[in-house]
Amino acid sequence: MAAEKQRDTSFDQKIINGEAGPHMAEAAIALKGISKSFGSVRANRDINLEIAPGTIHGIIGENGAGKSTLMSILYGFYQADSGEIYVNGERALINTPSDAIARGIGMVHQHFMLVHNFTVLENIILGAEGEPLLKTSIAKARSELERLERDYGLEVDPDALIEDLPVGLQQRVEILKALFRGADTLILDEPTGVLTPPEADHLFRILRQLKDEGKTIVLITHKLREIMAVTDNVSVMRQGELVATRETADTTVEELAELMVGRRVLLRVEKGPATPGDVLLSVRDLTVEDSRGVKVVDNVSFEVRAGEIVGIAGVAGNGQSQLLETITGIRRAVSGTVTLDGAPVELTGEADAADLRRRGMAHVPEDRHNMGLVLPFEESENAILGYHWQERYLNGPFLKIEEIRRDAQEKIERYDIRPADARLKTANFSGGNQQKIVLAREMEQDPKVLVVGQPTRGVDVGAIEFIHKRLIDMRDQGKAVLLVSVELDEIRSLSDRILVMFAGRLVGERNTEATEGELGLLMAGVGEKEAAE
Amino acid sequence: MDLFTTLVFLLDSAVRVSIPLLLAALAGLYSERSGVFDIGLEGKMLAGAFAAGAAAAVYGSAWVGLGAAVLVSTFFALVHGFASITHRGNQIVSGVAINFIAAGSAVILGQAWFSQGGRTPLLSADARFRAVQLPFADAVSDLPLIGRIYSDLLSGHSLIAYAAFLLVPFTWWVLFRTRFGLRLRAVGENPAAVDTAGISVAWLRYRAVMCTGILTGLAGTYLALSQNAGFVKDMTAGRGFIALAALIFAKWRPVPVMFACLLFGLLDAFAIRIQGTPLPIIGQVPVQFIQALPYILTVILLAGFIGKAIPPRAGGVPYVKER
Numbered sequence: 056m057a058a059e060k061q062r063d064t065s066f067d068q069k070i071i072n073g074e075a076g077p078h079m080a081e082a083a084i085a086l087k088g089i090s091k092s093f094g095s096v097r098a099n100r101d102i103n104l105e106i107a108p109g110t111i112h113g114i115i116g117e118n119g120a121g122k123s124t125l126m127s128i129l130y131g132f133y134q135a136d137s138g139e140i141y142v143n144g145e146r147a148l149i150n151t152p153s154d155a156i157a158r159g160i161g162m163v164h165q166h167f168m169l170v171h172n173f174t175v176l177e178n179i180i181l182g183a184e185g186e187p188l189l190k191t192s193i194a195k196a197r198s199e200l201e202r203l204e205r206d207y208g209l210e211v212d213p214d215a216l217i218e219d220l221p222v223g224l225q226q227r228v229e230i231l232k233a234l235f236r237g238a239d240t241l242i243l244d245e246p247t248g249v250l251t252p253p254e255a256d257h258l259f260r261i262l263r264q265l266k267d268e269g270k271t272i273v274l275i276t277h278k279l280r281e282i283m284a285v286t287d288n289v290s291v292m293r294q295g296e297l298v299a300t301r302e303t304a305d306t307t308v309e310e311l312a313e314l315m316v317g318r319r320v321l322l323r324v325e326k327g328p329a330t331p332g333d334v335l336l337s338v339r340d341l342t343v344e345d346s347r348g349v350k351v352v353d354n355v356s357f358e359v360r361a362g363e364i365v366g367i368a369g370v371a372g373n374g375q376s377q378l379l380e381t382i383t384g385i386r387r388a389v390s391g392t393v394t395l396d397g398a399p400v401e402l403t404g405e406a407d408a409a410d411l412r413r414r415g416m417a418h419v420p421e422d423r424h425n426m427g428l429v430l431p432f433e434e435s436e437n438a439i440l441g442y443h444w445q446e447r448y449l450n451g452p453f454l455k456i457e458e459i460r461r462d463a464q465e466k467i468e469r470y471d472i473r474p475a476d477a478r479l480k481t482a483n484f485s486g487g488n489q490q491k492i493v494l495a496r497e498m499e500q501d502p503k504v505l506v507v508g509q510p511t512r513g514v515d516v517g518a519i520e521f522i523h524k525r526l527i528d529m530r531d532q533g534k535a536v537l538l539v540s541v542e543l544d545e546i547r548s549l550s551d552r553i554l555v556m557f558a559g560r561l562v563g564e565r566n567t568e569a570t571e572g573e574l575g576l577l578m579a580g581v582g583e584k585e586a587a588e
Numbered sequence: 589m590d591l592f593t594t595l596v597f598l599l600d601s602a603v604r605v606s607i608p609l610l611l612a613a614l615a616g617l618y619s620e621r622s623g624v625f626d627i628g629l630e631g632k633m634l635a636g637a638f639a640a641g642a643a644a645a646v647y648g649s650a651w652v653g654l655g656a657a658v659l660v661s662t663f664f665a666l667v668h669g670f671a672s673i674t675h676r677g678n679q680i681v682s683g684v685a686i687n688f689i690a691a692g693s694a695v696i697l698g699q700a701w702f703s704q705g706g707r708t709p710l711l712s713a714d715a716r717f718r719a720v721q722l723p724f725a726d727a728v729s730d731l732p733l734i735g736r737i738y739s740d741l742l743s744g745h746s747l748i749a750y751a752a753f754l755l756v757p758f759t760w761w762v763l764f765r766t767r768f769g770l771r772l773r774a775v776g777e778n779p780a781a782v783d784t785a786g787i788s789v790a791w792l793r794y795r796a797v798m799c800t801g802i803l804t805g806l807a808g809t810y811l812a813l814s815q816n817a818g819f820v821k822d823m824t825a826g827r828g829f830i831a832l833a834a835l836i837f838a839k840w841r842p843v844p845v846m847f848a849c850l851l852f853g854l855l856d857a858f859a860i861r862i863q864g865t866p867l868p869i870i871g872q873v874p875v876q877f878i879q880a881l882p883y884i885l886t887v888i889l890l891a892g893f894i895g896k897a898i899p900p901r902a903g904g905v906p907y908v909k910e911r
Contacts (some may be wrong), residue, residue, distance in 0.1 A: 132784065132909065153786025168781040170774045171901070182785025184767040192767070293650075387835050 081109035081144040081154040083240055083271040084129065084160075089138035091124055098124040102138070106240070106288075111262060111272040113282040114305070116292030117315055117515030119485055122275045123165070125292070126242050130162045131155040142240075154180075161233025164242040169217045176200065177211040179232050203234050208334035223254040227389075230261070240271040241353050247281060251370045252543060259285045265441060277516070279308045280544070291315055291503075299334060316517045324523045327531075329551040332361035335505045335535035336416075337384070341391030342428070343377050351377040353559040355391075359535040364526065366538045366550030367561075371579050374559035375539045376421055378509050382537070383418040384408035385426075396503050409435065412441055417497035421508030421539070427493040434472075435463035437481050438496050445559045466495040471521065487518030504535045511545060523549060543574060592733075595739050598857055603741070606853025607749045608633065608807045608824075609871030611840070612831035613845045614752075614759055615803030619665075621763065621840055622769045622796030623776040623902040627683030628668055628803055630828025631690035636661040636808020638694035640817025641708035642701065644715040650813050653715065657812075658805035664690065666794070666803030673793045678713060679888065687828075695821055706811070708819040717746040746814035755803070761844040772796055776900030779907040789907050804828075830882050837889065839897045852882040 068229055082105040089102040098121045106112045106341050110373045116122045128135045131149040140147045142158045151157050155162075169178050169267055176196055186194040197213060204210050211220070220228070226246060245261075247255040254471050261271050262285060272287060283291050283303060290300040291314040291563055313319055336359040343352035348567055359365045369375050380386035381402065382393055388402040401407065408418070420426035428437050439448055448459055463477035471489045472484070481489060490510065498503065510526065511519045540546050546553055547567070551583050555563045555577040563577045619626040638659035644723045646655030664686050671682040695706035702708055722743035729739035763769040771792055775782045779789045807827075812819045832854055838844035857876035866872045 130784075131786075151786060151788075152784050157784050162784065164780075164784065166780075168778065168784040170777045171782050172777060173774065177770060180780070181770060181781065182787045184770065187767050189767060189770060213682055 081108070082106055082141070082275070083143060085144075085292070086129065087139045087141065089128060089133050089135045089140075089334045090377055091121075091128060097295050099128070102297045104290055104300070106271060106273060107538075108143075108271050109269055109411055110268060110287040111266055111274060113274045113276065113286035113289040114292060115276055115279065115282050115289060115311060115315060117277060117517070118487070118513055119515065120290050120292040121295040121316070126162065126244060126273065126275055129155065130160060130242060146230050156183075156236050156238075159237055159239035160242065161236055161238025161240070162235060162242040163226065163229040163244065163246060165246075166249065167222075167229050169225060169228060172216060173218055173221075174214050175211055175231075178217060178228055179213075179235050183236050183302060188262055191390040199235060200231065203231055207234065207261065207268070209261065209399070209419035209478075211308055220248040223251075223257070226258070226273060227261075238270070240273065241265065242273040243274070243350040244275045246274070247276070247278065249371065251579050253579050254573060255281070257429075258312070282311065285306060293317055310327070312516060319429060324520075324527060326527045326549075329363045329530065331363040331551070332533060334358045335361050335396050337392075337394040337536060338382065339359070339391065339392045339394075339512070341378070341381065342389045342529060343374075343381050343386060344389050345377070350389075351559050352381065352388075353555075355559075355561050357564075359537050361503075361535050362533045363532055363551040364530050364536040364538055364549050366540065366546035366553045367556050368543055368546045368553055369539075369556035371541045372557050375448065375541075375556050376508070377559075378556070379418075379421065379539055383416065383420075383506055384411040396416075409441070409444075412500075415457055415503035417505045419493050419497050419505070419507040419510060419514070423489055423493050428481050428489060430480075432481055433478050434481055434484070435460045435477040437492055438463040438466055438477070440496070442500060444494065455554055456525060462586055466499055468493040470525075473579075485515075486513040487515050490514050490522065491518065496526060498525060498529060500536060504537070505529055506537045506539075508539045510538070510542065511540075511542065517543075543571060543578070547571070547574070592736070595617075596736055598861060599854070600741050600744075600851060601853075601860065602854040602857040603745065603749070604706075604853075604858045606849045607745075608810050608815070608827050609750050609831050609834060609845060610752050610849040611633055611755070611803050611807035611810065612828055613834045613849055614755055614842065615757065615800040615807065616835045617724065617840055617842060617845060618772070618796045618799035618803070620903055621776045621900055622772050622793045623779060623900055623905065623907070624669070624672055624797055625679045625683070625899075625904040626668065626797070626800060627680055627832065628664070628686035628778050629800075630824050630826065631683075631687035632661045632804035633665045633808045633811070633828050634687075634694055634822070634824045635664050635690040636805040637812040637823055638698065638708070638808070638819045639805075640809040641711070641812040642698070644711055644813055645702070645709045645818065648712065648715050650715055650717050651815050654717075654806070654809045657809040658802050661805035661808060662798055662801030664779075665804070667798045669794050669797040671904060673790050673797070676908060677903050679906075688705055689821065693783055694819070698821075706821040711813065711817045711843070716817055719744045719807070720747055720750070726884050726906065728812055746810065748810045751806070752810070753846070755822055756846045763842065768795075768806055773900075776902055780909075783907070783909070792906075833883060836897050836899075840900065841910065851885075855881045855885070 085475065086102055086104040089099055091099040102125055114122050125135065127133045127139060129149065131152045131154050134150060140149055147158050149158065156478060170181070177194060179200060179423040180192055180196045185195065186192050200213055209227050209231055210233065211224050217225060230241070246258060250258060266272055276282060286303045288300060289303050289306065289310060289311065291298050293315060337358050338358065341352055342350060343357045345351045347460065355378060357365065367375055375384060381388050384400070384407050391402065393400040395411065395414055400411065424430060427438065443454070448455055455489065460477045467475050467477060472488050472491045472495065481492065507526065510522050526536060538546065538549060551567065553565045553569060553574065554561050555574060557580040558576060562580065565574060590777050598862050612633055615627050616626050636657035640653040642655030644650055667879055668686055670678040672679040676788055698706040702829035708732055725739040725743035728735040763773065772780060775792050782792065811823055816823065834845060834848035834852055837848040855878070859875060862873065862878065863875050
């Protein structure tokens with residue numbers, strides 16, 4: 056491999072000589088004065104960062120703090136406006152990903168850079184084929200891959216198609232791709248977002264092993280727990296600036312959270328015990344099939360009472376989305392019943408989301424960009440979508456624009472949506488503020504039942520705290536809240552009862568005392584039998 | 589005429605009409621596999637046909653005609669590339685524009701240069717790609733069955749026709765057995781994966797559209813210098829669109845593309861054959877209906893019989909690095 060020949064071998068040499076260590080003078084990667092702007096947004100401002108060889112270095116910060124931009128600059132995906140990059144003490148000009156690869160830098164992207172209908176092997180050699188004909192390069196790659204798999208314990212079938220692999224294995228392919236190109240430094244961008252807790256633990260074991268083999272790891276994340284669990288050093292980014300670097304052993308979760316947000320943050324949601332009332336939402340034997348006739352929700356039954364939060368935990372893609380869509384009248388069911396405040400909901404014929412809203416079921420959809428908002432609309436328009444038929448917004452067939460804007464401005468103030476401008480295009484709000492727009496719209500309708508999907512996906516720590524508080528408020532006001540989230544921490548800290556969904560079925564119910572390990576096993580579909588016994 | 593003779597003639601003309609389809613469809617395959625949709629196959633083919641007719645008329649050489657056709661078609665392909673790759677324009681709009689520009693300018697230039705109402709002058713035999721007799725075609729033509737098939741069906745086509753059929757396995761080989769093909773397929777599915785692997789997405793796509801240009805040039809040359817003796821206004825007659833249908837029908841795979849084109853060619857030949865001939869029971873079938881059959885067939889077969897044709901995932905979407 057050309058990339059492998061070019062890589063700097065001096066570092067490997069030092070490992071052998073036992074010179075490497077966290078306090079070694081020469082950094083594996085050093086960034087000096089890196090700045091980068093996108094239009095008027097300053098994504099990175101004068102960043103100085105040194106990463107010691109053979110360590111796991113965490114970079115933590117809220118969404119939009121500039122972590123991914125910084126690493127994309129290091130990987131040559133973007134060019135910095137100013138600043139210098141040093142690799143193993145040498146000045147490196149990295150203008151394209153191939154420059155980075157040649158310097159022994161590999162990246163595992165948040166959204167995997169894999170071709171879904173290629174085999175594992177084809178994905179791994181893409182861009183590093185070595186010669187014009189595939190036959191010989193595939194044969195060479197196959198033996199090299201076997202070696203890597205053996206050395207690092209990263210087994211994966213080289214001839215499997217990517218689309219047939221679970222995400223955990225797809226991520227493994229991404230790591231192998233970087234190692235195959237001779238990476239000494241591996242950047243991982245939010246690697247655990249798509250993994251179950253056991254899968255994430257497995258990934259951390261792999262990372263530690265890679266570190267023991269002398270690789271340098273850069274871990275980008277917004278999850279404090281991961282930083283504490285696996286890193287040696289951690290740098291905190293806030294609003295495009297690198298605000299602090301600490302040795303992980305010398306810092307605490309609280310300190311890091313405060314550095315990230317710039318103020319003290321409550322990590323645990325304060326909430327009193329629930330006082331459940333009448334059943335407001337009841338689901339019985341619900342079965343839903345997808346367009347291919349596969350059961351995606353399989354005979355699911357549960358109920359949600361007034362004044363309680365029921366959380367549905369599960370790894371993404373186990374039927375939670377379809378369950379939400381069916382309950383809220385977007386998708387049709389094959390069989391089963393749903394009852395809203397004692398009255399049945401039409402499931403098979405004319406499912407009607409608008410009618411459900413009139414009857415008091417508010418819905419915060421999982422995917423705010425596609426289902427929750429019309430991004431090119433101004434904020435005030437999104438603030439009434441779905442409720443625009445209400446008399447207070449209408450003057451005959453016409454909208455009361457002034458009234459709508461005034462109403463939106465009120466919500467903006469109450470939910471601390473920034474910038475506080477009801478006439479701004481919704482696309483120009485950050486993810487957290489967009490989510491607040493949806494939440495404000497749904498919660499302010501005084502619903503009986505609130506169905507919430509992924510309330511804090513892509514939302515920063517400060518906004519998460521706010522959103523969690525509002526959800527608890529809703530519960531305390533006597534609403535029935537159904538919460539679906541892939542963030543297990545979120546489910547655990549908010550829910551009064553936790554249901555675990557796996558492969559379309561509810562495989563267990565736990566109370567708030569359930570441990571993370573127990574829920575993780577249920578989510579992975581292993582605990583089912585033990586639970587029954 | 590006995591049934592066998594009729595059949596051989598029918599198949600022979602089916603092969604002839606399917607050649608430009610095949611070349612255009614293979615042309616589209618390179619572009620679309622790389623993620624650049626190309627509705628401008630028709631225009632590029634027409635421009636190629638005009639360039640071939642004009643250059644062959646002026647220089648009296650078929651090879652000069654071929655060269656001119658390839659150059660002009662490739663130029664148009666690069667225009668499409670410039671609009672849709674470099675400037676991330678809408679690929680459909682760019683393709684439609686090329687169709688209009690090609691159709692209009694061919695007639696205007698033809699009239700200005702040759703003053704024959706937009707045609708190019710009738711070409712002499714030397715300035716055309718004539719039929720090539722395969723060895724022993726005459727000798728074996730008397731043999732029953734095989735002899736007739738060899739001498740009437742396989743022999744007697746233009747050089748370009750043989751090239752077109754050789755391009756089918758060649759394209760398959762390029763696509764599935766070479767580094768270029770692997771990258772080409774990858775960039776049509778997930779350009780970000782190609783970009784992060786350190787390969788230029790734009791340069792890869794430009795190479796793909798250049799392949800498209802060369803092949804549409806060949807298709808145009810075949811129309812002007814083999815099937816006809818010169819360029820005639822609107823001589824592509826929608827073949828670029830049928831080629832697109834064949835490409836979808838074949839799910840963007842080279843060998844099925846060949847069969848799809850042969851099938852459409854057969855329908856076309858059949859339409860010509862039964863023009864004005866009442867069929868038993870059904871009676872007179874309107875020619876227009878037969879001519880519409882390839883399209884109807886595509887819709888019906890795609891809808892119900894051959895399953896969903898899934899285009900390359902990144903097709904039609906300009907590549908922008910995400911922020």
